[in-house]
Amino acid sequence: MVDIWNIVILNPMLNGLIALSEVCFKNFGLAIIVLTIAVRLVLTPLTVRQTQSTKAMQLLQPKLQEIQKKYARDQQKMQQEVMKLYKEAGINPLGCIWPMLIQMPIWIALYQSIMQALAATPENLLMLSQHLYAWDMVGNAIPLNEEFLGLRLSQPDPTLIFAILVGVTMWVQQKMVTPPPTDAQQQQMSSMTTLMMPLMFSFFTLSFPSGLALYWVVSNIIGIGIQYIVGGGWGYFTLPFLKPRGAAPGTKSSQDVKALKSGNEKKKG
């Protein structure tokens, strides 16, 4: 299983990344940025679909809550009504899960590629030898030039800059897609998820090679960009100086759902 993973996914991406660093003026930091952008562009259709499905699901929340209240004592009826609602809106509840599942192996491979290519220790460098193709481009690039913007990409960032950047970008991305909580329990859950992930990744950044932190920051920024374009603005993320580009989410749910439904019907037609 490990061999299949290495041959089919990891090795091509790893060698591609190393060859790319040779093309990018022997600059591995630039190669990380270019590859992250390229992978995100390739995966854009999936990301867009995931974003749209998530948004559609969120727009249905008031309706779902109504059904939940109305059929609180009849679970079977409630399920039927929920499925009916999904069908009317033209939403597949799995729509936001499959794109994410398909993307995960690619992200893990990209993540592993960066970690392995950086070869932070002599042991890692030795292990890298078993993953490389016999390309001159790859041979000439190894060991990679790890200097980037005054950082050593194989070492953790000695300043807190990357930790803050990772945390902030991840938090913004989370806030854009997290609807305002409707009750205390939801608020607690929402705070947990939107704060814990950025904090944990910020913490990891302090002990991980900064090359990986660079990948996280770039990936988050692209994610915010896609979310902004597809979601029609900053979504649920609000700051005093940020005015929502589209309608405030959750305020016109029935109209939005109708619009979504009509959009889906048009697509089908």
Next chain:
Amino acid sequence: MIKTKKYVNIILILTILLLVFVAGCSVTGGGGCSGTQAQGWSGFTVYKQDLCFGSMEGKVIAIDPQARTDNKTFPADTEWVYQIKTSSPGAACGPMCSPSSSAAGVGIYDTPISVDDLIYVGSYSGKIYAINAVKGMIRWVYPREGLDTIGAIVGNMVTDGKSLYFGSSDSKIYSLDAVTGDFNWDFQTSSKIWTGPAIDNGVIYAGNYGGDIYAISADTGKQIWSIKIPSALSSPITVSGDTIYFGTFDRYLYALDKATGQEKWKITGGNWFWAQPLIAGGKIYAPCLDQKLYTLDPASGQELWEFTADAPIVAPAAISGNNLYMISDKGTLYKLDAGSGALVNTNSVEFTVYSPIYASGDMVYVYARDHNVYAVDTAQSTIVWKFSSYLK
């Protein structure tokens, strides 16, 4: 609604798995998900009857093979252990490493060398230690101050008997007085140095990860010549006659004229020539990570014979008498006829081996990644003893 909750749960579980995955990687000290910490792969040096080596726990250990054969309690008679302190942040440490953290990386890659009654070893945490070979007491440390370090030392040191020469991850080649540890000179190169230099007739030959090869005067630290090659050095340099030999990351084994740096010949392998080429009996023995040992004519680079092992060969070969010993990274020890390459026999320590082996007569000493030193009697095909460097 219930189904929606299930999907939310799936997302949460996947997120948690991802976090566990990421957290699992952090345990490796930033070394990578499938990687390891900087543990080192020191080989052996001999002082009188003792074998001295750097352990993967950051200790310098002297063991007496006879005492081990007799199964005496360690340390017996002339044996000793010196623990390198982990007080310096080292080269592989970020802001999360506290000064006393063991994650600082005290791995020892440098095979110790001895001059008179001192054993010298360089550590990955960026210090050089001179240890009394009789008692195992520290004589001097460089840099002198407790928290001062130079870059991580990965390549071997060399000596001409009065000075020590070594490269460092801070891109410099250093010369220290062997007796006092006083600084003689340093030479700034263009990139970090993870492979050992060679010394011959007062000239140091060293290469860095920028693909630069330098010849430097051992007395003054002044450059004699330098050349740039397309790829960086993957192996330490070996010097013999009027030629220097080394492997590169583009899978070549080079032979350069030691007076000018001009290329004499190069051959290609199926992977990196990682181990230091061994020259003996008019032949070059060059182990390769493509699982082969290439035996070449030093003058022309023409292949005389090759031997294929069961796994990549990380450790350099060793000669004893007419026999050539080499070990694969799976721990299979091969005894070959040094002249013809005919296989005499095989033994196994059944564990990964990266460290250089030491051969004396029919005995071969192997330090494996399971932290054990194995004494293999290749005549009897038995493991006579094994010694754990954990020293619990």
